[in-house]
Amino acid sequence: MNAPAPATAPTRARPFEKTATPTPAWLRRLLGRELAPSRDEYQAALDDLWAGDPAMDALIDWMYAYGPARARPLFETAVREGVDAVPDCPAPLRAFMDQVAAPAWLDPALVDEGARFIQSTGRAAPYVLRDLALMGGYLLSGFNQSLVLTGALSQGTARRVAETGKWWIDCTEEGGLLPGGEGYRGTLHVRMVHGLVRRNLDRRQEWDHARWGLPLNQVDMAATYLGFCVVMLGGLRKMGIPVTARESRAVMHLWKYAGWLMGVDARWLVDRERDGIVLLHHAMMTQSRPDWTSRELGRALSREPLSQHFRHLPALRRRWAYRRHLSITRYFLNREKMRQLGLPEGASPWFPLVTLVPRFAGHVTLRYLPGLRHWQQRRGRRVQNAALGHLFGDQERDLVRADL
Numbered sequence: 001m002n003a004p005a006p007a008t009a010p011t012r013a014r015p016f017e018k019t020a021t022p023t024p025a026w027l028r029r030l031l032g033r034e035l036a037p038s039r040d041e042y043q044a045a046l047d048d049l050w051a052g053d054p055a056m057d058a059l060i061d062w063m064y065a066y067g068p069a070r071a072r073p074l075f076e077t078a079v080r081e082g083v084d085a086v087p088d089c090p091a092p093l094r095a096f097m098d099q100v101a102a103p104a105w106l107d108p109a110l111v112d113e114g115a116r117f118i119q120s121t122g123r124a125a126p127y128v129l130r131d132l133a134l135m136g137g138y139l140l141s142g143f144n145q146s147l148v149l150t151g152a153l154s155q156g157t158a159r160r161v162a163e164t165g166k167w168w169i170d171c172t173e174e175g176g177l178l179p180g181g182e183g184y185r186g187t188l189h190v191r192m193v194h195g196l197v198r199r200n201l202d203r204r205q206e207w208d209h210a211r212w213g214l215p216l217n218q219v220d221m222a223a224t225y226l227g228f229c230v231v232m233l234g235g236l237r238k239m240g241i242p243v244t245a246r247e248s249r250a251v252m253h254l255w256k257y258a259g260w261l262m263g264v265d266a267r268w269l270v271d272r273e274r275d276g277i278v279l280l281h282h283a284m285m286t287q288s289r290p291d292w293t294s295r296e297l298g299r300a301l302s303r304e305p306l307s308q309h310f311r312h313l314p315a316l317r318r319r320w321a322y323r324r325h326l327s328i329t330r331y332f333l334n335r336e337k338m339r340q341l342g343l344p345e346g347a348s349p350w351f352p353l354v355t356l357v358p359r360f361a362g363h364v365t366l367r368y369l370p371g372l373r374h375w376q377q378r379r380g381r382r383v384q385n386a387a388l389g390h391l392f393g394d395q396e397r398d399l400v401r402a403d404l
Contacts, residue, residue: 009046010213012142012288016042019285031274035281044267045282049213053221053263055099056195062092079188082179100188102179106257112174114254117247119172120366120373121236122380124359126165126387128235131328133227134161135301139340142286143220144293145212149201157300158307162391168228169388171258187261194221194263211288222268223283225259230276235332239352240360242367248273290340298341302326308390321390327351 019042023035037045063071074086074093083089083097118125137143167186170176176183194216201207201215213219229252233243243251249271256269270276305321330338331349338345366376 008210010049010209010286011211012213013046013049013286031278033278035278037282037285041282042285045219045286048218048222048265048268049286051218051265052198052214052216053191053195053218055096056191056263057198059092059096060192060195060199062090066090075192079185080180100261103257103260107253108175108178110250110253111177111257114247114250114252115172115174115176116377117243117250118254119381119384120363120377121241122383123387124236124239124241125232126168126384127325127328128232128239128332129168129228130161130301131325132235132332133231134164135298135329135341136231136333136337137223137227138294138297138301139290139337140223140284140287141291141293142212142288143223144291144297145207146197146201146215147297148293149204149206150197157304158391161301161304162388165388165391169384172254177254177257177261183258184261187258191261191263218265218268219283219286221262221264222259223280223287225255225262225264225268226276226280226283228258229255230273230280233273234277238332240356241363242360252276290337294340295342298343302329302341302343310390324351 016039020036023031028034059075063075071090071093074090078086078089078093078097083094086093167183167190170181170186171183173181173183175181177187178184198214198216207215233248233251237243252271252273256271259269260266268279270279302325303322305325306318308318308321310317326343326347327350329341329343330347331352333341335345338347363376366372
């Protein structure tokens with residue numbers, strides 16, 4: 001390993017003295033505390049810049065020793081069918097699968113409740129995740145380094161977005177994250193890929209440990225998981241979709257379990273949205289400022305709609321999708337952040353503003369009229385699946401399903 005001693009703080013992290021920015025009074029009342037970390041919380045975040053995924057990292061060490069060509073099929077069988085389906089299951093594989101058995105705190109009914117709410121949001125949730133969480137995440141150049149060194153800057157953005165979208169759909173199906181579900185299998189598959197990337201980058205001379213810490217470390221993993229729940233919930237409200245306390249709790253529980261399956265450490269896994277807001281803020285303290293990777297990734301994502309697949313009026317609908325997504329990004333991000341992402345600073349947030357009141361009225365009406373909530377959920381999931389279908393053609397979709 002090329003990393004310096006873990007006691008050394010990676011230079012990407014903000015000095016503690018610069019983290020003590022005042023919290024607005026209204027937000028302090030909501031959170032019940034200051035956003036800024038204590039000295040101990042700050043140090044814990046720094047330590048986690050050197051922490052990986054011990055369970056998966058140990059399993060991958062075994063896979064290399066055992067022989068990847070022999071070990072990989074055993075892993076896939078254990079994930080798909082359980083360890084009892086693996087003849088003479090090796091002890092390291094059995095130990096890993098025992099670790100990902102359902103934790104005592106898991107409430108499957110609450111997970112399904114979160115999935116139903118997410119489905120009911122229709123396109124709004126994918127809009128927030130794509131145009132705020134993902135696009136805004138590119139501003140944090142520390143996140144981008146693994147994409148740079150694995151060649152993602154030169155690979156198809158559309159396929160990466162589609163694969164993530166497929167995984168998200170699978171995770172937000174009722175029962176999807178339980179053993180045997182596609183979300184469960186996909187999450188453990190992604191966890192293994194992350195472990196392989198971490199192992200590879202950690203041994204490469206190009207990886208600047210003194211600046212970035214460990215590749216795909218706990219802080220970056222936690223911030224990603226919090227993006228799927230905390231950022232999404234906040235973005236949905238700004239898009240005009242009301243979120244009740246019960247719905248917030250259900251969504252947080254769903255992604256707490258998904259994060260646990262993904263290898264996020266327990267200290268980052270929270271039940272309440274307000275605690276997630278605080279932890280996300282602490283994770284952001286360790287991130288570096290936008291750089292050239294932010295511009296390259298931002299431009300590539302903004303242009304991705306121009307390659308989407310539509311059966312009717314494809315050229316017109318691609319341009320419409322491009323303008324719509326750009327408008328949503330501008331709704332969430334100011335002109336300076338648009339510039340840092342290489343996006344047109346003059347873009348207007350017209351789409352969210354025009355659709356805000358109708359979206360709010362529609363969701364409130366359907367939520368409280370008898371019998372329509374289930375219809376809203378089913379319709380929302382159809383819309384989400386249709387949006388996924390626009391990311392790639394039917395043949396490519398089948399290939400992605402097979403890959404995951």
